[in-house]
Amino acid sequence: MNRLRDETSPYLLQHADNPVDWHPWGEEAFRIAREQDKPVLLSVGYSACHWCHVMAHESFEDNATAEIMNALFVNVKVDREERPDVDDIYMGAVQAIAGQGGWPMTVFLLPDGRPFYGGTYYPKERRLGMPSFTQLMGAVHDAYRNQRDNLEQQADNLHEALKRDVLAIGRDDDSGLTADMLDEAAKSLTAGMDRENGGFGTQPKFPNPISLEFLLRHHSRTNDEEALNLVTFTLRRMASGGIYDQIGGGFARYSVDAHWLVPHFEKMLYDNAQLSRLYLHAWQITKDSAFKSVAEDIYDYILLEMTSPKGGFYSATDADSDGEEGKFFVWTIDEVAEALIPIGDQLPRALEIAIEAFGMTPQGNFEGSNILHLPRPLGETAEVLGLTDDELISAIGLIKRQLYKVRAERVPPGLDDKILTSWNGMMLASLAEAARVLKRDDYLAAAQLCGRFLLDQMLDNSGRLHRTHKEGRSKLNAYLEDYANMIDALLELYMSTFDDAWFARARQLADVALSRFRSDDGGFYDTSDDHEDLIVRPRNMQDNVTPSGNAMMAKQLLRLAAYTGEDRYYEAAQEVLRKLSDAMRQYPQAFAESLNAADMRIQGIAEVAIIGDPDDALMADIVDSLRQPYRPNVVVAHARDDVYEHESIPLLNARKRIDGMTTVYVCRNFACRLPVKTATETEALLAQW
8 A cells, every 4th residue: 555545535545555656745745756856746636526536547556557657756646625725726727727627637746836737637548639648747757857947937937827816906995895796796697597407507517506595695685586586497407307316315516418417426515515505595485395395305315324423424425336427326117117016015106107207218318227307397297197296296205215225225336434624514504504494303403413523523622623534533724614614504503502602612713713814915815824835825715616715704704793793703704805896796606605795794684682581482483483584694692581791692782571571682783673572573673674
């Protein structure tokens, strides 16, 4: 085994027995490169990446290729999910070189870490205009030995490009943070949506939950029905497609086609965290039970298949199983027929219903098998089958349970069982919100278990977070996104339990972020001030498949400002948003989470303080009135008894029950309306926002 044998990342451990002399990222690799005067070959990927597996099988497991790699380079393997800083820096270089990026990422570095050439997947044999991996390595080695001056100049140019910062072009005042900016961004987003299939663009098709969430906020603020209809149309089409696991719940990473049918079969925690919350919010707005059903299926999938015994959430499952992409998920008609035999007495037409409901054909839609999907609305399928809607729904439920049971006996996709703080924060925030919205005690218990796990295992004695955990080991300095998403999760836990301890921890983490990540010129770096030295200190303001750390932190700071009245939280959020106001207007899809934060800042936050006995029926009605509708810009605090001065939540200061009854204070910037005592009065005050 090579030097990866002691790592905890499942992706790195997949390469621990390669003949390549891999190093993990670290100073030792670069010291050896300097001493031996060799370039560094940096390979970046992740465990659920299909093409990463292809390149590994073709090249990294091949003795002849490994011999060349070991002779000419110092080879470094990085899990992009553990080290988003390294991935972000060198992906920027690859995009500058090739005009596009992706994984596996292959980058060649000088011994001081500066990149001079790179790309993504390289085949073992030359094809489709791409050089073979060995040809590329030979050319790079020759240039390193014989054209060093040119490589140094290329490295200098790339290094300078990587230092450029989007904040340098931003505004220094709040003039760009207007409702007009939000409206223009929404108009641009809706104009770019696919009216035939939903979503954005053509193919491959990614869900883009951050942009869809902004459009829900836009609808909430303006009552724009077109925006809502485009979002709900997209959500229905996605949930009907093969990108959604019709049997087990949960969404795959993306579909390779324009109509959501054929997925890249890997499932990522961050996708399902964001999409579960999006479907939950769509249900709150529309009360369409189909959205609630999808959200609950995602939560149930996560709790059943992606949760560790101690409560943390695993990262991903692979696209491949038993050596084939998608094999775990697809069915032939004969396989379904055999699987459904045990329920034949209960449901004699089970096979006929399955074929019609899931659009199955003898020839299949994926390499001779069927990716199950819903080719038409269930009402139309019920009519074809001569069933009522309720009869069809009941039958499909029985069929799904039986197919799930049979599928569980197949060789499962590989599981990436590392636990990442930021992704866990996303999932925990969604689950905690769902627990109160859907009144699910099981979700709340799971959310609290995860919250305790993260605080016990990811927080060190100094109050600093770790990035990753596996098999009892927590390690790596956490990033801005880890802090931001963890704060979000803790605030959601507080609003679902009104346990002050969750809120106190959220404030502590926010204070660490302000101290360790904040930049002198506004905004935050992605790495802390005591992080290891890299060729640049990354500060990526754009969303990727997950929200940018800066945008997510801005949202949480605005919420904390609403709870505490502290200007330092508000001003730090303002610094991020004012710098990005022009970018949000021009490139809304790249800055959608910043738009969500800007919506919160521009519209303002309703601050609600409740004083009363949680067992009081009137209080239960009030809490329901706050939780059931979609209210993205409301924070709620609670105390059982009258408060003179609250230890951690100043919004509760000087709040008391009137006439001994549950009393509600609705405030803005700590200026409150006259207190009220009923749900109807509370809703009336919030309607004025």
